[in-house]
Amino acid sequence: MSPLSDIKTPGKADASRTDAAANPRKAPISISALAVGIFMILVFVGVVGLIAASFFNAVPEITWPSFLVDADNAAQKLTLMVFVVALFVVVMALLLFMVDSRKRVPNWTVAMAFVGPALAALLLGLIWPGTSTLIQSFFGRSPWYDSERSEFVGFDNFATLFTTSEFQVVLRNTMIWVILVPIVAVALGLVYAVLIDRTRGEAVSKGLIFLPMAISLVGASIIWKFVYEYRAPARPQIGLANQILVWIGLEPYQFLINLPWNTIFLIVVMVWIQTGFAMTILSAAIKAIPDDIVEAARLDGVSGARMFRYVTIPSIRPALLVVWVTITMTTLKVFDIVRTMTGGNFQTSVVANEFYTQSFRQFNFGLGAALAVLLFVIVIPVVVYQVRQLRLSEDIR
Amino acid sequence: MTTSNPGMPVTTEGKKPPAGPRKLTKAEIRATETKTKLTSPWATGIAIVMAILWTVPTLGLAITSIRPQASIQSSGWWTWFTNPEFTLANYDQVLTGSSTAFATYFVNTLVITVPAVVIPITIALLAAYAFAWIEFRGRDLLFVAVFALQIVPLQVTLIPLLSIYVDIGLAGSFWTVWLSHSIFALPLAIFMFHNFMKDIPRSLVEAARVDGAGHVRIFFRVLLPLLVPAVAAFTVFQFLWVWNDLLVALTFAGGSPNVAPLTVRLAELSGSRGQDWHLLSAGAFVALVVPVAIFLFGQRYFVRGLLAGGVKG
Numbered sequence: 001m002s003p004l005s006d007i008k009t010p011g012k013a014d015a016s017r018t019d020a021a022a023n024p025r026k027a028p029i030s031i032s033a034l035a036v037g038i039f040m041i042l043v044f045v046g047v048v049g050l051i052a053a054s055f056f057n058a059v060p061e062i063t064w065p066s067f068l069v070d071a072d073n074a075a076q077k078l079t080l081m082v083f084v085v086a087l088f089v090v091v092m093a094l095l096l097f098m099v100d101s102r103k104r105v106p107n108w109t110v111a112m113a114f115v116g117p118a119l120a121a122l123l124l125g126l127i128w129p130g131t132s133t134l135i136q137s138f139f140g141r142s143p144w145y146d147s148e149r150s151e152f153v154g155f156d157n158f159a160t161l162f163t164t165s166e167f168q169v170v171l172r173n174t175m176i177w178v179i180l181v182p183i184v185a186v187a188l189g190l191v192y193a194v195l196i197d198r199t200r201g202e203a204v205s206k207g208l209i210f211l212p213m214a215i216s217l218v219g220a221s222i223i224w225k226f227v228y229e230y231r232a233p234a235r236p237q238i239g240l241a242n243q244i245l246v247w248i249g250l251e252p253y254q255f256l257i258n259l260p261w262n263t264i265f266l267i268v269v270m271v272w273i274q275t276g277f278a279m280t281i282l283s284a285a286i287k288a289i290p291d292d293i294v295e296a297a298r299l300d301g302v303s304g305a306r307m308f309r310y311v312t313i314p315s316i317r318p319a320l321l322v323v324w325v326t327i328t329m330t331t332l333k334v335f336d337i338v339r340t341m342t343g344g345n346f347q348t349s350v351v352a353n354e355f356y357t358q359s360f361r362q363f364n365f366g367l368g369a370a371l372a373v374l375l376f377v378i379v380i381p382v383v384v385y386q387v388r389q390l391r392l393s394e395d396i397r
Numbered sequence: 398m399t400t401s402n403p404g405m406p407v408t409t410e411g412k413k414p415p416a417g418p419r420k421l422t423k424a425e426i427r428a429t430e431t432k433t434k435l436t437s438p439w440a441t442g443i444a445i446v447m448a449i450l451w452t453v454p455t456l457g458l459a460i461t462s463i464r465p466q467a468s469i470q471s472s473g474w475w476t477w478f479t480n481p482e483f484t485l486a487n488y489d490q491v492l493t494g495s496s497t498a499f500a501t502y503f504v505n506t507l508v509i510t511v512p513a514v515v516i517p518i519t520i521a522l523l524a525a526y527a528f529a530w531i532e533f534r535g536r537d538l539l540f541v542a543v544f545a546l547q548i549v550p551l552q553v554t555l556i557p558l559l560s561i562y563v564d565i566g567l568a569g570s571f572w573t574v575w576l577s578h579s580i581f582a583l584p585l586a587i588f589m590f591h592n593f594m595k596d597i598p599r600s601l602v603e604a605a606r607v608d609g610a611g612h613v614r615i616f617f618r619v620l621l622p623l624l625v626p627a628v629a630a631f632t633v634f635q636f637l638w639v640w641n642d643l644l645v646a647l648t649f650a651g652g653s654p655n656v657a658p659l660t661v662r663l664a665e666l667s668g669s670r671g672q673d674w675h676l677l678s679a680g681a682f683v684a685l686v687v688p689v690a691i692f693l694f695g696q697r698y699f700v701r702g703l704l705a706g707g708v709k710g
Contacts (some may be wrong), residue, residue: 050561118520119539375553
């Protein structure tokens, strides 16, 4: 990955550079900058303390001013929203203002003011929760830090996932999703991008395919649930898919209920959404192919399908890879579609949906955590593969 | 989006006034050559079929949302073309009806979205600047760590975070959703902004330093103006993400109607009243009108953001 490799340091000279003072070393240290540095350290201590207190169940009862937590009507909510944004802007502005002194400002205080809020947030919201969930996946139903009820179960949760037939169906479905969605979405996106490349009305053609990206997965699920809507054969159909079946003389079909194809009909929705993404990136990559390459190939008598196979595809390989990996990772985590369309019934559940069910419906925290960790573990090889391939293609260049 | 699209290299040949006899550029030669490509009936056919498949489902629901409830249940939406009817009763019922009250949830979504876009972008901009231009110990290691956090799936963080919110007495308030969205957006945002900041010529920053500007002034005067497109891109990105999110909202605000956004309500409606298509169709369009507008309005920024985030890494 290029941005990682080129973060070479710009030299030591920029430490504590503030003003064009003749001899900055002699200038007195800015008190306000020191205050910012100390404040950020306190924030970190606070975050760590909060995590520890939460762990030991020792967080003191906090009574928040009621307007901060109980906004009831639209006016109160909008006021709260404006207040929060304003408060945030004021705090950040104050931090920056205080490290922007004409006096000597220690470098670490500036760094703290810029990077501190992000690191504190990540520590509280990603690193600690991630670690906690990892530990939880080796424990039973109860929270692992609950000293009275928690029980260490080792790899039992994972064993359950891989050996119970109920969960094997979930894993099988997830595999089908993760394999099919990227392949079909990338193929369709690529075909469409090639077909409409440099044609009249290209922007409109692109927009039509791209628009589903703006719709929520819940909205898309409802749109497609309506397409699949089933009525008994005697009644008039109101879903388009079944009406088409009736028009060509077939019986209406329960798309979302009948095994084994119902998972495929859910996957259609995800493909419908992701194709636009693939098409956009690939279209840009196709336009970026150097003209010399295309012309050289044309002079050699290459055209049509062979041009596509031997010139276009190799030239956009890095973009194809990125699109494929991105769609794979998105697909892995999607649960909205399954939840809205079938609720995970009729053997359509996937890992992300099962995580939600186990954690928030069954309250089996151990199993829920194991499913979440599984999502994480599946992602790793995909990412490693992507990083290695990109490194490789950069080396070749 | 449909007509003007300055951000994309769309076909503008033909609209240009003929500038007298001149040599065609390579791109133009190639454009005229490939122009003939779509004359293949197969290619045209496939493109048209795809375009239809991608629009008809949405169109069907749109037409349904303006048909009377009785017609929706007794005939397909395609009969609307031969028997057009128009009513806003579905929208009226879904927005203000006491059992649906989408107007309330619309406000909730809006109140959730604005801070959840502003806060992470500000924090990420500052952090990205620090990682790109401030020298401090452990910087490279920290940046790699933040970069790696991108692959942590949301699911891993939900329950511990929820338990912290419960402990500090914020559960069921807007704060849970704001904080969560802000935190989850940070790794990608920092990474994207860092990429953009690294592309800015060192000489610009150095010149400002020689003039005696500190980091704060360099950030606001030199880098921020150049980063406007990147910020716009990520704003559209994050706006769509937060507005359309279901998982985070369901986890932290699912149980409190005072906070729950449209997506949560819509999913609930689909589960409990799955046959009431007059409500579901109108509800779905209430939920998607704002993101689609933002999307059309900011499409060129959005595409640019996708390309920067996607193609670079």
